[in-house]
Amino acid sequence: MNYQFSPAFDGYQLYSQPLKYLNPPLRYGNLLLKALHRAIHVAPGCLRAPSLVMQFPSACAAGNTMSLFRSLRERTGLSRSEAAFVFSVRNDTIYHYDKGRNPAPEGILQAMRGYIARLDEQAELMAKAYMETDEWKAGQRDVTLLVAETTPQANLLGWPALGMQRSFINRVADRLTLQGANCSFRSYSSGDAL
Numbered sequence: 001m002n003y004q005f006s007p008a009f010d011g012y013q014l015y016s017q018p019l020k021y022l023n024p025p026l027r028y029g030n031l032l033l034k035a036l037h038r039a040i041h042v043a044p045g046c047l048r049a050p051s052l053v054m055q056f057p058s059a060c061a062a063g064n065t066m067s068l069f070r071s072l073r074e075r076t077g078l079s080r081s082e083a084a085f086v087f088s089v090r091n092d093t094i095y096h097y098d099k100g101r102n103p104a105p106e107g108i109l110q111a112m113r114g115y116i117a118r119l120d121e122q123a124e125l126m127a128k129a130y131m132e133t134d135e136w137k138a139g140q141r142d143v144t145l146l147v148a149e150t151t152p153q154a155n156l157l158g159w160p161a162l163g164m165q166r167s168f169i170n171r172v173a174d175r176l177t178l179q180g181a182n183c184s185f186r187s188y189s190s191g192d193a194l
Contacts, residue, residue: 067100068109070099072116073098076112076164076167077164077165119168126172141180142181142182143176145169145186147187149187150162
């Protein structure tokens with residue numbers, strides 16, 4: 001059996017047989033050592049075209065098996081079911097993306113990176129806008145942030161999912177807290193302006 005190592009986007013790829021994507025569980029440590037041992041004994045020029053691709057993400061090398069998709073999903077604040085709704089896929093598909101069993105399409109990863117950038121940008125703008133208010137300039141540092149309780153309520157506020165709205169509010173609170181604010185949270189009620 002011939003082995004070949006080559007750099008990949010998120011780590012390394014090990015090629016052997018037959019064609020299949022595999023998840024990087026802990027047992028890959030021993031498999032990787034065996035593959036390295038065998039790779040040393042391959043004569044130069046005897047490498048053939050890859051037929052099996054096993055991915056070893058850089059997060060796995062650090063002892064963390066969290067997939068890139070899951071990391072991005074958690075940063076956006078989306079639950080698995082919310083991510084399935086937002087990206088119009090089944091819940092078990094999101095589960096497999098989370099576990100690294102199936103690679104998430106690059107379009108979904110790009111969309112999530114865009115959501116994260118937008119959340120950070122808008123949270124920064126909202127925090128700056130609040131710091132320019134008369135209350136802030138007068139020394140009022142007690143800030144109450146309104147949080148949606150349900151997904152329909154978050155939808156009314158323009159959010160595709162409840163988790164994203166909560167993630168945004170937490171980002172705003174983090175920025176205001178760094179500036180000396182005492183942030184508290186309150187649920188939206190029917191009397192609050194939308």
